[in-house]
Amino acid sequence: MEKIDIAEVKRLASLSALEFDEKSLEKFVGDFENILNMVGEIQKCDTSKVEIKRACHDFDELRDDEAKEGISQEEVLLNSPKSRKGCFAVPQMLEE
Amino acid sequence: MEYNTLSLLEHVDLVKTGKVTSEELTKYYISKCKEMEKYNAVLEIFDDATSNAKAMDEKIKNGFKGALAGIPVIIKDNILYKGKKCTCSSKFLENYVAQYNATVVEKLLDAGAIIIGRANMDEFAMGSSTENSAFGVTHNAVNFDCVAGGSSGGSAVAVAGGMCPLSLGTDTGGSVRQPCAINGIVGIKPTYGRVSRYGVIAFASSLEQVGPMTKTVKDNAYALQVLAGHSKFDETSSNREVPSYIEEIEKPIAGLKICVLKEVEEAVKGLDTEKSYRNTKQILSSLGAEIVEMSMPDFSLSLPCYYVIAPAEATSNLGRFDGIKYSRRSENAKNVDEIYTKSRTEGFGDEVKRRIMLGNFVLSSGFFDAYYNKAKAVQQKLKDSAKEIFEKCDAILLPTTAGGAFKIGAKTDPVSMYKEDLFTIIANILGVPAITLPAGKTEDNMPLGVQILGREFDEATVYRIANAIEGERRKA
Amino acid sequence: MEYDIVIGLEVHAELKTNSKVFCSCKNQFGSAPNTNCCPVCIGLPGALPVLNKKAVELVIKAGLAIGGEINEEAIFERKNYFYPDLSKAYQISQLVKPICVGGHLKVGNREVQINRIHLEEDAGKLTHSGESGLTMVDYNRGGVPLMELVTEPDIHSAEEAVEFLTNLRSILVFADVAECKMEQGGMRCDVNVSIKPKGSEKLGNRTEMKNLNSFKSVERAIKYEVERQAEVLDKGGVVTQETRKWDDDAGISYAMRKKETSQDYRYFPDPDLLSVHISREKVAEIKKTLPLMPHELKEKYIAEFGLTEYEADIITREKKTIAYFEEASSICNQPKQVSNWLLTDVLAKAKESDGEILLSAKELGLLIKLIADGKVNRAVAKEIFAKVWAGEGDVQSLAQKLGGSVDEGQLAGMIDDVIAQNPKAVADYHASEEKDKLIKWFVGQVMKVSRGKANPTQAEQLIKQKLN
Structure with a gap:
């Protein structure tokens, strides 16, 4: 049975770009453990002889390299929460 | 005339023969949507629907003969229709306006359909009850106190409640079939790759398909004919030829071999669905089909397998909702990192957050092999055993749900909600077509369905068997 | 103390295609912001990638040019992280089965071993504008096909690194794979540097410097880093494994704020893309289109x-x-x-x-x-x-x-004139032992008369005939 601690949930939250307050965090841990227990069932399955087949297509079926007009700058920015001079804009980032 | 008692094919016929105009039909269904507003199935009725219908009437007069000429259709709110809002029932996309058409929308429009509105759903298609919508719960068409099912609950209730003759849903783990079953209508999850996913807001890319939802099997076959086919915008859409689904739909099913799974025979014992499932088996036998009992030992692993693969893909698919490019950006964010975390934390509901976290868990280093890779191996094992079954049999019979629609608010524990999809997920894991059709009622008079699963790209046989069952049930 | 230097390079080059790698937008530098864009490359919901054949072909070409092996099946994965220049919050790249594995490139008299070449998509461009307090995001470059070549840690000096890059660049340009316009960011380089006491087997801790965009800065950055690491070790310290930023103006590098160790990219196969089967016949076919490489031409010349x-x-x-x-x-x-x-x-x-x-x-x-x-x-x-x-x-x-208009008749006439006008020279000629020397004088006169149009060889022959 997979045990999950608060630190692990915080690590996942950081990867997920999500925040949880302390109260919801506790409920979350409980739910999460239940889910992991259900999901953990797959560990019991013997897959040693299984050969995974991936959907594949041939090189020749790939898209030809023809350039086409996309959508206009105005359409690109249609739903943008903030834009400036044809660009999406965010608060200035420190150059790294 | 109450058009909503008619089948889709009857609608098509009425328009074709000039007995009704698209404008009349559209106005009729818009008024039905308004009458049924309290069911919260439809999030928005498009204000240009009537004018589009008028324009379509002109086109029809001038000889246009599209398969869905003038027919009002409602689409699930995760399918992009250019210039219209598309929210995935999420606060995050509350004001998002589609910048292009989904391939299925193009196909509907090319066929002459009038898209009159968008239907409520579980946020980002994550859920089995349409209780996870940021815009309120959708109510079951048969019993207002019960859930609509999900995630395509709004689409199912729209058809079952007489608000349109055809709707589109999407099915990632049962999201078309489960709500169809518990509202008493017909829905299909086509073979993976049969319908293009381009322009459908992705939840779990390798599992989901768009499927039509209708009152009858034949209506459904007719609608899928419009949607199916390759799209050059979707590598995973198949370029296999689309056969005519209607042509052989009436062909007798005597001699077809239909598999029942040993594991399911056990599992249904004592469930509400047992009676209708066994009853359907009898119908099939009486029609001369041969029932073959076979085993799929890992059947029950389809559920955990799904809850690894789907969240893994979802977490990555939902990364693009970052507050930079479209819609929600938290007003409280002072820098880029805060734009990410605050926009997402404020914009997503609990279930979505849970799945994103779960996805990151199974993908993160140290767990990837034990979860993601293991689930892919289990999926392959299931596919291998299905292959054996389909070498001997033409189809598999399964119940759609364990029971009828439950009361709104009755299921609070995520895992018990996940188990709603116990019988539907297998078709997504296998990639094969699966249809649900009405098969009886619970003791509380709530609808139940059964599923027919077919070989990859053999929707024709699936429809044929379903049509035969439907015919028998109508006689009874 | 004396140290051995161990350098590994990761070289990115934008491929020379008409369209982007996963959509049909123009692969073009210098357009107005967000005008070479579509739902796919700005990461709109519902959009799906469709792989460009030419991009795969060019990576195969590059692979063959460096003697690499082309995988029969190539898989595309998603590399997940949040950054504003990455519209989908994942980059489509290759991890488990890249298009090309192995290979080598001659540097001096040595073959530098290459680990792999894979295909991925470029990110958009960020502009940090101080005055407005904003960072601007332009996705024109997002989705431009990039090949990434990764060497083994098999380079041992800054000069060798530069020569490697020079040779690689000429191969890529020559094979029509990439234009490698450094000033446009068409070729960029990440450098891994570590040092170890001379002769020691054990590799030292390495540091990484990202996105160096000129050969000069590669050279300077490596030299600086080698010196810095040597100083640390000389003092008995330990080199910190980290990513450093090279400041070309100041000529120094410094550790970046964010620790790279916390990154977990959660790679997994992109479910929107099928894997690509590359038949051996196709590889042979592409190989035929590969021109002789500069070093091969040099030998031939x-x-x-x-x-x-x-x-x-x-x-x-x-x-x-x-x-x-x-x-x-x-x-x-x-x-x-x-x-x-x-x-x-x-x-x-x-x-x-x-x-x-x-x-x-x-x-x-x-x-x-x-x-x-x-x-x-x-x-x-x-x-x-x-x-x-x-x-x-x-x-x-x-x-x-x-020139060339003096025919034999005209030439004969000119010679006759020269002979007639210079009787003394004719006499000298007949008397001389060094006839060959004097004949040149006559040729010179004919050339002068013909204003250079006569063929001197032809003239010499004719003069000889006439004088003898």
Whole structure:
């Protein structure tokens, strides 16, 4: 049975770009453990002889390299929460 | 005339023969949507629907003969229709306006359909009850106190409640079939790759398909004919030829071999669905089909397998909702990192957050092999055993749900909600077509369905068997 | 203490395609912001990637050019992280099965081992504008096909690293895989550096410097880093494994704020893309389209055309010089002469015109052919060259005007005149023991009379006949 601690949930939250307050965090841990227990069932399955087949297509079926007009700058920015001079804009980032 | 008692094919016929105009039909269904507003199935009725219908009437007069000429259709709110809002029932996309058409929308429009509105759903298609919508719960068409099912609950209730003759849903783990079953209508999850996913807001890319939802099997076959086919915008859409689904739909099913799974025979014992499932088996036998009992030992692993693969893909698919490019950006964010975390934390509901976290868990280093890779191996094992079954049999019979629609608010524990999809997920894991059709009622008079699963790209046989069952049930 | 230097390079090059790698938008530099964009490359909901055949082909070409092995199945994965230049919050790249594995590239007398080449998509561009307090995001570059070549830690000096990059660049340009325009970010380099006590087997901790965009900065950054690490070790310290930022203006590097160790990219196969089967026949077919590489051409020029090492080196350094040389040679069949003209006249002159060559290879070939056929002499040829360069006509018509128009009859007449007008010289000739020397004087006179148009060889023969 997979045990999950608060630190692990915080690590996942950081990867997920999500925040949880302390109260919801506790409920979350409980739910999460239940889910992991259900999901953990797959560990019991013997897959040693299984050969995974991936959907594949041939090189020749790939898209030809023809350039086409996309959508206009105005359409690109249609739903943008903030834009400036044809660009999406965010608060200035420190150059790294 | 109450058009909503008619089948889709009857609608098509009425328009074709000039007995009704698209404008009349559209106005009729818009008024039905308004009458049924309290069911919260439809999030928005498009204000240009009537004018589009008028324009379509002109086109029809001038000889246009599209398969869905003038027919009002409602689409699930995760399918992009250019210039219209598309929210995935999420606060995050509350004001998002589609910048292009989904391939299925193009196909509907090319066929002459009038898209009159968008239907409520579980946020980002994550859920089995349409209780996870940021815009309120959708109510079951048969019993207002019960859930609509999900995630395509709004689409199912729209058809079952007489608000349109055809709707589109999407099915990632049962999201078309489960709500169809518990509202008493017909829905299909086509073979993976049969319908293009381009322009459908992705939840779990390798599992989901768009499927039509209708009152009858034949209506459904007719609608899928419009949607199916390759799209050059979707590598995973198949370029296999689309056969005519209607042509052989009436062909007798005597001699077809239909598999029942040993594991399911056990599992249904004592469930509400047992009676209708066994009853359907009898119908099939009486029609001369041969029932073959076979085993799929890992059947029950389809559920955990799904809850690894789907969240893994979802977490990555939902990364693009970052507050930079479209819609929600938290007003409280002072820098880029805060734009990410605050926009997402404020914009997503609990279930979505849970799945994103779960996805990151199974993908993160140290767990990837034990979860993601293991689930892919289990999926392959299931596919291998299905292959054996389909070498001997033409189809598999399964119940759609364990029971009828439950009361709104009755299921609070995520895992018990996940188990709603116990019988539907297998078709997504296998990639094969699966249809649900009405098969009886619970003791509380709530609808139940059964599923027919077919070989990859053999929707024709699936429809044929379903049509035969439907015919028998109508006689009874 | 003395140290061994161990360097590994990760080189990104934008591929020379018309369209982007996963959508049909233009792969074009310098457009107005967000105008080469579509739902796919700005990461709109519902959009799906569709792989560009040409991009795969170019990586195969690059792989074959460096002697790598082309995988029969190539898989695309998602590399997940949040950054504003990454529209989908994941980059489509390759981890488990890249298009090419292995390979090597000659540097000096050594083969530097290559680990892999894979195909991925470029990110958009961020502009940090101080005054507005904003960072601007432009996705024109997002989705441009990039190949990433990763070497083994098999390079041992800054100079070697630069030579590796120079050679790689010329191969990529020559094979038409990439233009490698450094100033446009068309070729960028990440450098991993570590040092270890001389002779020691154990690798030291390495540091990484990202996105160096000139060979000069690669060289300086490595030298700086080697010195810095040596100082740390000399003092008995331990080099921290970290990502550093090279500041080209200051000539120093410093550790980046964010620790790379916390990154977990959660790679998994992209479910929107099928894996690609690359048949052996297809690889063979693509191999046939691969031209001889510069180093191979160099050897050929020396062995077959008798060019010096120096000449061959200069010609094979640039793709356009090779093309020029090849075309001119094919017309006149005098590669050695073409090389002479190219190095002394053409390239020298080109320097005066911003490197632009104003006389086509075809014209040069023709000119050399005229000399070889005795239609013009060198002096006239130089005059024609200068005029064509200045845009005052073409070789053919100038040759007709300035040279080659003296026929045998005219020549005989001119010689007769010269002999008649110089009786003393004729007498000297007959008396002299050194007839060959004096005959040259006569030839010179004929050339003067003909204003250089006569063929000197032909004239010499005729003069001899007439005097004897």
